[in-house]
């Protein structure tokens with residue numbers, strides 16, 4: 001009996017550590033966090049991470065901050081030109097790669113492969129822009145910038161470390177995610193807990 005309880009406990013703990021699985025995400029904590037001015041003051045790039053994983057609730061908050069729906073049915077935490085919403089956020093982790101389905105606030109599995117190019121952080125976000133939806137690259141870059149800044153501010157508020165990286169193997173990542181020619185990954189953002 002004791003052994004059974006211990007095994008169940010281990011499975012439960014492992015389950016909560018394995019944050020990145022497909023399906024609905026917990027609702028984001030929309031009234032949490034430090035005051036905005038304090039988050040702005042504390043936002044920074046951090047390039048070293050501890051081994052601590054990111055739990056599902058925190059991942060849900062990160063993704064909602066990045067590009068979640070916050071009003072009027074399908075409008076987002078970030079503004080987009082003509083409300084074209086032409087960017088997508090992918091989550092890369094040891095458990096595979098996932099698309100953030102913002103309208104359903106859920107993860108859709110793309111592949112079992114670990115596509116993180118820097119494996120020191122538990123997750124990397126990859127920001128994609130779709131040219132079919134908005135034929136203006138500068139606007140796409142602005143949209144992605146809004147998203148990684150939202151995540152940077154959330155990270156400051158939640159005590160997470162993050163680094164935006166423009167330097168990555170774009171072809172390999174786009175291939176790994178099976179993206180069509182009209183979709184490009186503009187930038188990545190590694191997130192985890194800071195190294196002690």
Ligand SMILES: Cc1cc2nc3c(=O)[nH]c(=O)nc-3n(C[C@H](O)[C@H](O)[C@H](O)COP(=O)(O)O)c2cc1C
Nearest residue numbers: 043044045046047145148163164165166167168187
């Ligand atoms: C679009 C963009 C691309 C970046 N690319 C990289 C990168 O490839 N590697 C890296 O270590 N940092 C990268 N950074 C992080 C910057 O070096 C960092 O933001 C800058 O030094 C200022 O530091 P701060 O974010 O702490 O204010 C990038 C930042 C942005 C906004």
